[in-house]
Each structure stands twice: as C-alpha cells, then as structure tokens.
Amino acid sequence: MTAFFRVAWLIFRKDLAVEARSWELVSTTVFFSVACLLVFTIALINEGQAVGDVAAGILWVAIAFSGTLALGRTFERERQTDTLRALMLAPADRPALYVGKLLGILFLMLLTEVILVPLVALFFQAPIVDWPLHLAALLLAGTLGYAAVGTLFAAMLVRARSRDVMLPILLYPITVPVIIAGVRGTAALFQETPDAALAQFWLALLVFFDVVFVTLALWTFEPVMTE
Amino acid sequence: MRKYTHILLGAALLVFALAPVLIHRAPYESTMGLVQKIFYFHLPGALMMLFIALFAGVMSGIFLFTKKPWADHYALAAAEQVVLFGAMTLVTGPLWARKAWGVWWEWDARLTSSLLLWMIFIAYLLLRRFGGPGSDKLGAGMALFALANVPFIYVSVNYWRTLHPKTTVVPNLVPPMAGPMWWAFAGFVLMSLVLFALRVQQEEQRARVEALYLAADEG
C-alpha cells in the first residue's frame, strides 16, 4: 500500500522538479486563465454590471479551459521525451502512475485557481471571504473530478491521432455534471444572501462524482494504456 | 443477410405498419390533445437510447478487460444506435414541447442529461473514426464513463422540480394508452435488433477485410 503512494509521490515530485527548472507550464497556464477570465468578463458585463450568476460561471469556464490546456501540454511533454513509455516499463503499479500524474495536474490547476478566485472577487465584487471553507471545498472537489477524468483521457490520447482536439471533445461532455455542480454551488455562495446549505448539497454531489470517477479511472488506467 | 434477420425485419415492419392505426385509436390525453400522441414514439425512443447506452457501456467494459473482438463490434454498433435513437428522442421531444409547454427547449435535469449522453456517444463515434489505431480501446475506456452517466439521467427527474412528466406516468397509463405505447416499443426493439445484426455483420466483414489486407501486404 505504501509502495503505491510512494510511487505516486515520486512521480509528482519528478514532475515538480522538471517544472521548477523553467516554470513554463505554470506561468503560461496561469496567464491563459487570466486572459480567459478577461475575455468572458468583457463579453458578459454590460455598463459595468455583471449579469446574474455570471461570476461563478466565468470562474468555472476559465478553470475548465485552462485545465484542458494544462492536461494537453503536460502529456505533450511526456510524449516528446517518450518518458511515459519508460514509466510504463518500470515495475510500478500502473494506477500509482495515474495518481502521480493526477497530483501534478491537480497542483497546476489549484495554483491557477489561487490566482483566479481573488480576480473574480475583484471584478465581480464576489464575497469570497464569507464562506471561505465552503468555497475552497467546492473548488477542490470540482477540480479533482475534472482532473481525474482529464488525466485519464489525456494519458489515453497520448499516441492517438488528432489528440489536441480529441481531448476537449471527449472531456467536456463527460465533465459537464462536475461543472454544473461547481457553478451552482459557487453561485449559491456568491449570491446576495449566500445559501450555504445549497452549496453543501452541490458539494456532496461533487464528492460523489469524484469517488465514482477516480475509482473508475484507477480501474481502467491499466487496460487502456497497455498495448 | 442471415435468415433470422429477415424474420425480425418482417416482424418489425408489421409492427410499424399497425402502430399508426393503434395510435390513432388511442384516447386523447385531456390537457394536451393531439400532440400528446408523439409520446408513442418519443418514449420508446428514449427508452431504447438509455438501455442501448447501458449495453454499449457493458460491452465496452467486457472488451477493455477481456480484449474479445466481438465485444468491440457490439459496442460500436450499440453506440451508433444510441446516437440514432437519441436523435429521434431529441427531435420528437421539442416538437411535442413546443405545443405542450410553449418552448422548444428547457434546461432542466432530464433534458440536459439526455442531450449530454447523446453528445458523449457522438464523441465516442468521432474518436473511433478519427482517433487512429488503438482507438477501439480508448473508446472503450470512454464508454465506461458514459455508462456511469446513465443512471443519473433516470434518477434526476425525481430529484429536481421539472416540467418534464415524471417517471410515474408510465406505470399509471390506462390500458387504451398503454397498449399502443408497448406496441410501438416492440416495434422499436425489433427494428433495433435488425439494425444491430446488420451493423455487427458489417463490422465483422470489415475486420476480415482488414486482416486480408494485412496478410496481402506481408505475403
């Protein structure tokens, strides 16, 4: 059991070490997410006023789009150096590989959200400090669900044709329930009178999704990745 | 075509030929009148979409874990039928809704989930078509995630307030309405079996042709 987590942690640390040399993925992904946020804000704000629950929606769309980029480029890096095949040849539990990559993607996406959330609060006067724990839990659960499916699909598609466009095509329909739950939960917290109970309901649903998706991904990673 | 396919096809056509007569004779529903008669094709289409999606998911699981080629053929044929019946459901539904509710579409739980399921299987077909070699396994992995989505579709209408008729409508159908509904459903099932048999046969031929091409290349 501990070997499993040790392998996953090693892979995560390896990815972190590689990233720390240039910070290329972090800086470009964060900047892209902010640019995304700006474009949507400009598109949807009329005379300085946001329309309805737009803040929550824009936040999660920016997370989803930058997440897609992060996934694609993380695995593109693996593909170019052919390290994924080397990892698969190593005598390690395949699901542990998956968890290791998942931790890396999760770290990248959460880092992006640390930048995005204060910006959303700034642009939309969203009350992020009223229910910080609920908000953090929603973001964590939603990001985990999205990243769990995304890591599996991105790894699957590493050697496929048209993989750049295939990832969003496959990923978005399957993770829409996660996005819906994330947006509705966040919107409940950003309302005039925040509804923490409603946010908790959506959080529970997100946790349920996470359990199902992560379990399924752990189960299917090995058969899908082997030749 | 194999002999049993002929028989099934004959039966399917017979059922469909008689269906409009039965539907015409069924009583009008009190609040919706004539347009409710779309129900007799809309519901069987929706049921087929759900059941076949489940079947496709199960076949994908079998293929992924046992690598049996027939499971992959079945999964692909089933996925095409999900898109077919899904298209029928998503077109007949709004036609009914426009008259009964006044709007073509509504973003409630069941409609959204059904649209999503349909799009997931379109994505599956795109992957199989354009993903290159190895996409049969990738598709199988993806279809398993689609399978996880299916129960959620059925349960969702009972947890959220929605315009869509509840699932209790079907068991409570009066006999004059239940008859045509199950008759039309039988027609859909028979048609589905025929299409499935044809499509699987086509997949097997395609696999045989590919194998022969490979052998010809090497020989």
Add this chain to the structure above:
Amino acid sequence: MRIIRTVTLALSLCLALPALVGASQPPPPQPAQEEFVPLDQLPPEAELPAAPMVIAAYVFVWAAFVVYIFSIAKRLKRLETDLRTLEQGRRG
C-alpha cells in the same frame, strides 16, 4: 440490394398511414386578425396547430431509420466487393 428496396418501400407505405391520420384532422381555419389578442384569451382554434408537429415527429423517426439502414447497406456492399477482390487475388 433487393432487401433494401423492399424495406424502403414498406417503410414508405407505413409513412402513408399517419399522413392519412393527420389529414383526417384538418387544421382549423385562422380567424382574421383585427386586433392583438393575448394568448390565453385566444379561442382554441387559433392556437398553435398540433398536426404538423405530430406529422413531423413521425416523419423524422422513419427517415432516421431509413437513412441508417441505407448507410449500413452501402458500406456492406462495398466491403463485400473488397472481400471478393481480395480473395480472388489470394487464390490467383
């Protein structure tokens, strides 16, 4: 190929029946519009006619079946000619 023709003919005949059904309930005559009338005060005949919706729904369902059968049949034929050519090439 004959099977496909038979299927299409039969399906088209099945299509004729609901058309007759729909025709037996002609759309109601539209009253001349002299003023704007709110929707819930409209007399029942002036509401959205249901017959076109019902007919369109059934037509779409049958068209979808026919199109799908045709596409399978086309690909099946092409595969069978491929198979025959390959097997002849192998024997020859």
